Amino acid sequence: MTDEARGLPLAISRAEQTFPRLTPAQIRRIAAHGHSRRVQSGEVLLEPRGSGASFFVVVSGELEVIRPSRAEETVVAVFGPGQFTGEVNTLSGRPMFFKLRATKPGELIELDREHVLALVQTDAELGEILMRAFILRRVELVAAGVGNVVLVGSSNSASTLRIKEFLMRNSQPYSYIDVERDPAVQNLLDSFHIAASEIPVVICRGELVLRNPTNQQLADCLGFNETVDASQIRDLVVVGAGPSGLAAAVYGASEGLGVLVLETNAPGGQAGSSSSIENYLGFPTGISGQELAGRAYTQAQKFGAQMLIASGARLACDRKPYVVEVDNGAKIPARTVVIATGAQYRKLPLENLSRFEGAGVYYGATYVEAQLCSGEEVIVVGGGNSAGQAAVFLAKTTERVHLLVRSAGLAETMSRYLIRRIEATPTIVLWPYTEIVALEGDDHLESVQWRNSRTGQVEKRKIRHLFLMTGAVPNTHWLNDCVALDAKGFVKTGPDLSPEDLTAAHWPLARPPYLLETSVPGVFAVGDVRRGSVKRVAAAVGDGSIAISFVHEVLQE
Numbered sequence: 276m277t278d279e280a281r282g283l284p285l286a287i288s289r290a291e292q293t294f295p296r297l298t299p300a301q302i303r304r305i306a307a308h309g310h311s312r313r314v315q316s317g318e319v320l321l322e323p324r325g326s327g328a329s330f331f332v333v334v335s336g337e338l339e340v341i342r343p344s345r346a347e348e349t350v351v352a353v354f355g356p357g358q359f360t361g362e363v364n365t366l367s368g369r370p371m372f373f374k375l376r377a378t379k380p381g382e383l384i385e386l387d388r389e390h391v392l393a394l395v396q397t398d399a400e401l402g403e404i405l406m407r408a409f410i411l412r413r414v415e416l417v418a419a420g421v422g423n424v425v426l427v428g429s430s431n432s433a434s435t436l437r438i439k440e441f442l443m444r445n446s447q448p449y450s451y452i453d454v455e456r457d458p459a460v461q462n463l464l465d466s467f468h469i470a471a472s473e474i475p476v477v478i479c480r481g482e483l484v485l486r487n488p489t490n491q492q493l494a495d496c497l498g499f500n501e502t503v504d505a506s507q508i509r510d511l512v513v514v515g516a517g518p519s520g521l522a523a524a525v526y527g528a529s530e531g532l533g534v535l536v537l538e539t540n541a542p543g544g545q546a547g548s549s550s551s552i553e554n555y556l557g558f559p560t561g562i563s564g565q566e567l568a569g570r571a572y573t574q575a576q577k578f579g580a581q582m583l584i585a586s587g588a589r590l591a592c593d594r595k596p597y598v599v600e601v602d603n604g605a606k607i608p609a610r611t612v613v614i615a616t617g618a619q620y621r622k623l624p625l626e627n628l629s630r631f632e633g634a635g636v637y638y639g640a641t642y643v644e645a646q647l648c649s650g651e652e653v654i655v656v657g658g659g660n661s662a663g664q665a666a667v668f669l670a671k672t673t674e675r676v677h678l679l680v681r682s683a684g685l686a687e688t689m690s691r692y693l694i695r696r697i698e699a700t701p702t703i704v705l706w707p708y709t710e711i712v713a714l715e716g717d718d719h720l721e722s723v724q725w726r727n728s729r730t731g732q733v734e735k736r737k738i739r740h741l742f743l744m745t746g747a748v749p750n751t752h753w754l755n756d757c758v759a760l761d762a763k764g765f766v767k768t769g770p771d772l773s774p775e776d777l778t779a780a781h782w783p784l785a786r787p788p789y790l791l792e793t794s795v796p797g798v799f800a801v802g803d804v805r806r807g808s809v810k811r812v813a814a815a816v817g818d819g820s821i822a823i824s825f826v827h828e829v830l831q832e
């Protein structure tokens with residue numbers, strides 16, 4: 276039987292998916308999770324800074340979603356009978372961007388966050404409709420830059436790039452004003468008494484002005500961490516929200532564990548900086564790391580996992596429950612811990628490198644960086660897959676990509692499909708036996724010198740954009756010597772732990788460590804941070820999911 280014969284539409288339009296109208300039967304199923312509420316015209320149901328918990332279905336009447344600003348109110352959506360409110364903050368409980376007001380008297384069904392979560396977890400059909408609408412609404416807000424954040428920055432500033440990436444990778448819609456390009460910006464700065472020297476500036480929720488804020492300050496201002504009770508003992512604390520940590524969160528939460536994820540920056544980890552992952556199972560046309568991470572994060576939230584934007588600063592493993600101390604001083608108790616802190620980019624040994632980070636030197640090639648160097652020449656350093664992907668991606672929008680490798684070529688380090696694509700792209704030029712020896716410029720990188728290690732010849736090129744994709748070192752400095760590491764700092768687990776390692780760690784149990792378990796019982800390591808791991812998204816996701824089966828075993832011991 277065809278879809279048409281069953282009465283199903285062949286294709287639902289994007290607008291219908293974003294603002295669907297529920298059937299009476301679907302509304303009755305939602306009503307079983309909530310309560311009925313009558314509203315009067317003009318009644319305000321949600322304020323912009325209030326928690327995003329409440330969710331409404333319109334039975335009769337009409338609701339409007341308003342974007343408040345200093346000058347005026349703008350209506351961004353109207354919901355009639357059969358339609359429902361909400362977007363991804365409804366699941367996370369983070370504060371709403373908008374005001375919600377009734378424009379006609381009517382009847383609503385109201386659900387709090389817990390009941391919305393119960394609904395999406397238990398009713399597959401409604402779960403799909405709600406999740407899809409929430410995600411599409413957020414995608415539209417991000418694309419339109421409609422949110423409660425205005426970033427006033429400069430395209431020459433590393434902090435501006437950092438803040439843009441933090442907002443983008445947390446799917447936080449924002450408007451951007453570039454002081455270099457927009458002459459009207461002075462009025463805005465004057466209205467908030469900001470000197471030009473204080474940029475980048477973030478105007479948060481239309482009122483709070485943050486001058487060059489840290490990621491933590493931004494997260495606090497946007498209420499990212501507001502709904503998380505850090506003092507509660509969790510079955511599982513996952514440190515790091517790259518692919519491995521997100522997988523542990525999805526599997527853990529979906530199997531009934533109380534899960535808290537700590538993340539320094541934003542969901543996605545290294546994969547989040549990939550413009551297109553083409554070898555992850557099930558995505559034949561590729562998926563950007565940002566999109567994969569966004570979906571995984573929403574999936575983890577759907578099952579009830581929570582996330583705290585904060586850095587794990589110290590692991591206290593000499594007591595039970597274990598305690599993960601975070602950089603803002605909070606101490607989070609955990610029955611089990613999954614270390615999923617991955618790795619960070621290796622840097623070049625150049626004295627003035629940090630001066631140009633974000634101002635010509637980049638460690639990821641996403642749409643943000645691609646916009647900065649559109650139409651110009653760029654350099655990509657590295658012979659691995661991440662360098663290959665960056666080169667192919669940047670070749671689409673730049674004049675020329677110079678791919679620098681220290682070795683003779685790419686064959687030993689890069690996947691064959693990428694090598695073929697590079698060979699087929701005439702604007703990518705491969706420079707073997709070549710390394711960067713100097714960077715020059717004032718506020719922004721202006722030129723680069725590279726040397727051929729065979730001939731010793733040094734060349735100077737006026738190139739303003741340098742992408743360093745030269746591999747990574749493990750993020751294990753925060754582990755406080757709790758768990759056994761190998762000589763390079765990767766965490767040893769399961770069969771990698773020798774009898775000597777276990778004796779030195781005072782392993783207290785009769786059983787040996789489980790697969791992925793460290794030298795401390797109930798503390799696991801997954802993904803790139805683990806010794807011997809395969810540095811791939813699928814491997815990281817596999818590790819995260821496997822660890823959960825052993826977390827259950829430990830919780831029952």
Ligand SMILES: Cc1cc2nc3c(=O)[nH]c(=O)nc-3n(C[C@H](O)[C@H](O)[C@H](O)COP(=O)(O)OP(=O)(O)OC[C@H]3O[C@@H](n4cnc5c(N)ncnc54)[C@H](O)[C@@H]3O)c2cc1C
Binds near residue numbers: 541616
């Ligand atoms: C540009 C690029 C492209 C890639 N493309 C592909 C590809 O196409 N296919 C493929 O299979 N693989 C690809 N990879 C490799 C893949 O991304 C990694 O193997 C994978 O991301 C590892 O996942 P992970 O969760 O173990 O660690 P990571 O992705 O490194 O994530 C670790 C997370 O932990 C956080 N963190 C670190 N320290 C702390 C702390 N103390 N407290 C709290 N949080 C912390 C970090 O901010 C980060 O978000 C690519 C990598 C890069 C860099």
